[in-house]
Amino acid sequence: MKFQLWNKSFLFREAIAGVTTFFTMAYIIFVNPAILASPGTGMDFEGVLTATVILSFSMTLLMGLYAKLPFAVAPGMGINAFFAYSLIIGQKIPFSTALGMIFWAGVFFILVSVTPIREGIARAIPHNLRIASAAGIGLFLSFIGLKNLGLVVADPVTFVKVGTIQKTTLLGFLGLAINLYLLRRKNPLAFLAGMAVVTLLALVFGWIHPPESYLKLPNFSSVFLKLDFTSPLQIVFLPAIISILFTDLFDSISTFIGVAHACDLKDENEEPKNLKQGLIVDAIATMTAGLFGTSSGTAYIESSAGIEMGGRTGLTSVFTALCFLPCLFLSPVASMVPSYATAPVLILVGGLMFKTVRELSFEILEESIPAYLTIILIPLTFSITQGILWGFISHVALFTLSGRRKELPPVLIILALVSVGLLAIETWKAH
DSSP: OHHHHHHHHHHHHHHHHHHHHHHHHTTHHHHHHHHHTSTTSOOOHHHHHHHHHHHHHHHHHHIIIIIOOOOOEEEOTTHHHIIIIIIIIISOOOHHHHHHHHHHHHHHHHHHHTSTHHHHHHHHSOHHHHHHHHHHHHHHHHHHHHHHHTSEEEETTTEEEEOOOOHHHHHHHHHHHHHHHHHHTTOTTHHHHHHHHHHHHHHHHTSSOOOSOSOOOOOOSSSTTOOOSSGGGSGGGHHHHHHHHHHHHHHHHHHHHHHHHHHTOBOTTSSBTTHHHHHHHHHHHHHHHHHHTSSOEEEOTTHHHHHHTTOOSHHHHHHHHHHHGGGGGOHHHHHHSOHHHHHHHHHHHHHHHHGGGGGOOOSSHHHHHHHHHHHHHHHHTTOHHHHHHHHHHHHHHHHHHTTOGGGSOHHHHHHHHHHHHHHHHHHHHHO
16 A cells, blocks of 8 residues: 555656646747748748657657656757758758758767767867857847847848837737746746737737637648758758757757756766766657757756656656647647747747856956857857857867867867868858
């Protein structure tokens, strides 16, 4: 009897933890399709929503059953903006080719994850560049959010300027205030509540219109298995594929290490529990994302909310995965959410990512300048690729010039040389 009571208590705790994780990250169901189906990408909103839900369900389930970790997996914030705005819209790459690039980045990620290469790269990449890439992606997301809110607009002379405050901008501010209020109180519904209130008020004011039907069958016809396998293998696409790989690797390692240390999910060697298995799932999530029709999947830092609620095993992820399934039929509701309702989420997620900058030290020039270049180039060039490549190059160059070349790991020197080659390829492509 005692065993049965303990078992029920255990299941209840894991279920509560799994549901909590789901609600803290459920915003991705609305935000990811809004980003990937932006005007100019050619991607279908309903199709991307289906891909988002299928990826989140299947990879979170795999994380629970194979890696036995309480982490949820979904399309990553930051890489989705890079995918839509930099690759497809900025570089005029067809979405089918861009999906193929995600697939091949996933294939390389798997190879890295199952071999000693993973450890070599993880140890070689300087801490300051890892932190800087996260902060730079945070600025990138916030910039897009401010643009979607209408607060930042293009200008032919100064490039950007403050936009005219519209009624939709004010409504977006209200959503931002709701998000902040609930985040401050660690409410798992913080992002969803803000989007819901803004959407409902826009509906009441007549700025948006209700769908004909609130439920619809999943869309497997527009982006599912629509990737191009061969076009991404051209050498001109190599810089972006390598950038996606490194972004996924940084994101995964930092999430697993950060949450493991914060929530005491470490093994007997004080290393993150089942790190190799978790990275393999993340790699599979990137590869299958290209197949399903979305940008790279990755473990979510929001998983820490469920872990704080007592989730300690893969069963937490199983419960989280099951929560995603009903969302397959909600595309009409999701498509009704306006961009000024999701913009506050982008701004705040960007801010949460940028706060890692506090871990950087700006006292030593050869360490601070590469980090600064990485941070600033990602939003200014609208490209994670440029930030990461210039970070590697400047770090190795400045360490060499300052007489600290012997401190550079050979793998990092190789990465810097590869970065020079990749930038040369991009320059050649531009001409």
